Amino acid sequence: MVLVGFTLQPEREYCGLLEPLLVEDADYFEVTPETTWVRDGDELFRPNGFWRLFRELGERTGKPFIAHGVGLSLGTFAEDGARLARCLEAIRMSQEAFRFLWYTDHLGATVLDGRAVTIPVPLPMTSEAAAAVRDRLGALQEIVPDVGFENSAFYYLLGKPLEEPAFFGRILERPRTHLLLDLHNLFTNAVNLGFDAEAWLERLDLTRVIEIHVSGGSASEPEWLPSRRVMRLDSHDAPVPEEVWRLLERTAPRCPNLRGVTLERMEGTVGEGDVPLLREELARVRRTVG
Amino acid sequence: MDSPEAHRRFEVWIADALVSRDPVPLFEKAREDPDLAPALKEALAAADPDGLRLTALLVAKLRFERLVRGSSNAGEWFDRDPRGFTEAFRRYHAEVVPTTSEPRAEKRLFEAWLAERGIQAAGP
Numbered sequence: 001m002v003l004v005g006f007t008l009q010p011e012r013e014y015c016g017l018l019e020p021l022l023v024e025d026a027d028y029f030e031v032t033p034e035t036t037w038v039r040d041g042d043e044l045f046r047p048n049g050f051w052r053l054f055r056e057l058g059e060r061t062g063k064p065f066i067a068h069g070v071g072l073s074l075g076t077f078a079e080d081g082a083r084l085a086r087c088l089e090a091i092r093m094s095q096e097a098f099r100f101l102w103y104t105d106h107l108g109a110t111v112l113d114g115r116a117v118t119i120p121v122p123l124p125m126t127s128e129a130a131a132a133v134r135d136r137l138g139a140l141q142e143i144v145p146d147v148g149f150e151n152s153a154f155y156y157l158l159g160k161p162l163e164e165p166a167f168f169g170r171i172l173e174r175p176r177t178h179l180l181l182d183l184h185n186l187f188t189n190a191v192n193l194g195f196d197a198e199a200w201l202e203r204l205d206l207t208r209v210i211e212i213h214v215s216g217g218s219a220s221e222p223e224w225l226p227s228r229r230v231m232r233l234d235s236h237d238a239p240v241p242e243e244v245w246r247l248l249e250r251t252a253p254r255c256p257n258l259r260g261v262t263l264e265r266m267e268g269t270v271g272e273g274d275v276p277l278l279r280e281e282l283a284r285v286r287r288t289v290g
Numbered sequence: 291m292d293s294p295e296a297h298r299r300f301e302v303w304i305a306d307a308l309v310s311r312d313p314v315p316l317f318e319k320a321r322e323d324p325d326l327a328p329a330l331k332e333a334l335a336a337a338d339p340d341g342l343r344l345t346a347l348l349v350a351k352l353r354f355e356r357l358v359r360g361s362s363n364a365g366e367w368f369d370r371d372p373r374g375f376t377e378a379f380r381r382y383h384a385e386v387v388p389t390t391s392e393p394r395a396e397k398r399l400f401e402a403w404l405a406e407r408g409i410q411a412a413g414p
Contacts, residue, residue: 039392071391078298078305112305113298116391117349118356121308124333128297155348156341158333192341224347229340 002252002289003027003260004282005066008057009267010035010050015057017270018278022057025282028064028101029057030262033094034071045090047097055097066211066260067091067100068180072140073111074133074149075123083111084139092143101259102146102210104180107133107168108154120152125159130170137177148178148210153185153234154193161195165203178210181255183247184234184264188217191232197243201251209255214240214248214285215264237269240281245288252289261285299323300330309388313346314339350383357400360393364400367411378409 006026008015015022022029036051058065072087091103108120123129133149140147149171151164159167168179181204190197216238222228240263252258263281270278303320307313321331357379358365368375386403390396404410 034391039395076301077294078301109301110391112308113302114387114389115305115309116388117305117308118352118388118391119345119348121304121345124297124300124330126297126329126333128294132294132297154341155344156337156339159336193338220344225340225343227340231340231344 002258004286004289005030005260005262006278006282007032007068007262007264008050008054009265010048011267012053014267014270015053017272017275021275021279021282023061025279026063028066028260029054030066030068030264031098031100033067033069033091033098036094037090039086039090045086045093047093051097058098065098065100066262067094067098067103067144068150068262069103069105070110070118070120072105072136073109074105074107074136075109075129076111077132078113079111083114084136088139088143091140095143100144102148102178103140103144104148104150104178104211105140106152107149107171108152120154122152122154122156122158125163125167127170130167133171134173134177137171138174141174141176146176146178146210148172148180148208150180150182150213151185153182153188155231157189157193161189161193162200162203165200165205168208169205172205172208177208178257179204179208180211180213181206181209181251182213182215183244183251184213184215184217184236184240187241187244187247188232188234197247198250201247206251206255207257210257210259212248212252212255212258212261213264214244214261214281216240216244235269236264236266239277245284248285248288258289261289296325296327296330299325300333303334307342308346308349309383310346311384313342317342349388353383353388353396354379356391356393356396360395361397361400363411364397371411375411378404381407 005028007030037045038048039045106120137147186197215236217233217235220231307316317334321334
């Protein structure tokens with residue numbers, strides 16, 4: 001059976017408004033571990049209030065957690081290893097508390113040459129970059145046996161979009177390393193970079209997909225760019241678009257090892273009026289993959 | 291050179307570009323770096339200029355949000371004087387390397403920069 005999950009976000013209003021949905025409609029909770037840590041300078045990570053809030057929800061409902069991080073920076077080359085060691089230690093601490101079923105992070109780098117860019121930026125699709133990501137996933141596997149990466153939303157690419165699936169294949173050589181297929185990211189990239197999402201999926205090894213993400217997004221403002229071009233944003237602040245639902249309907253049945261589909265939503269974007277819509281979206285996910 | 295060392299060098303170019311006001315000229319300059327392998331230069335050439343500029347903008351936007359989350363003083367300054375605060379933030383982002391993803395650590399960096407520059411937030 002494919003489970004249906006929902007994201008927990010570090011915002012009390014979000015958690016309060018969505019409590020009934022989380023208790024009644026979701027099979028599991030997705031946590032971004034970094035949102036449950038406090039870190040000052042070089043000190044070790046320690047739990048914050050959301051760590052306690054999320055754990056309490058898990059204990060009360062008996063529902064499992066999965067992890068979707070953003071801070072491991074799978075493709076960083078230029079660093080001495082101290083940041084990575086601290087990050088892995090915090091993940092180990094989180095795993096002891098949350099018992100994640102699997103742990104994914106974003107493909108790309110969020111730290112470049114010691115600089116925190118904090119959004120995943122693309123990697124060159126070289127064998128060296130694939131090896132670097134494989135090594136990081138290997139280190140993560142020492143803590144959580146099932147690990148993987150998500151196809152990220154990138155606003156530029158360092159190669160041809162239709163070569164990405166082959167690059168993924170070079171990363172996912174080890175057993176129990178998986179792909180988190182984010183269909184909104186794929187849709188966003190297809191719109192912005194001008195390629196056919198179906199053709200991209202045809203090139204992808206769908207047997208490696210452990211989880212699928214669905215979400216919505218919005219558009220950039222014309223004044224953001226000198227060209228005044230409007231680009232689609234992976235902002236998780238709107239309903240799932242029909243194009244993404246169609247991708248889910250066509251793709252999920254072709255993923256034989258799929259274990260969960262997660263509906264993502266960003267904190268600060270949910271009002272009372274959104275809760276029925278999100279419930280319906282979760283129900284639609286369940287109807288689609290059930 | 292297509293080694294981990296070349297990739298480290300490549301990464302420094304990307305980092306420099308994405309924290310600059312306009313990343314496109316730095317991507318073009320990187321393509322002239324004799325120590326980058328042809329494959330890495332081709333990778334740079336594939337980047338969409340609008341996408342690069344949007345990414346650099348989002349890097350700055352996330353830092354701005356991180357600072358305002360971490361510092362109530364910064365948030366109040368922005369509420370009182372959005373133009374003045376935004377200009378100060380622009381200078382800060384250009385002059386101070388973003389070394390943290392933590393709001394409170396960002397606050398400390400910002401306050402140290404204000405003190406070093408002798409800048410005071412506009413009063414109410």
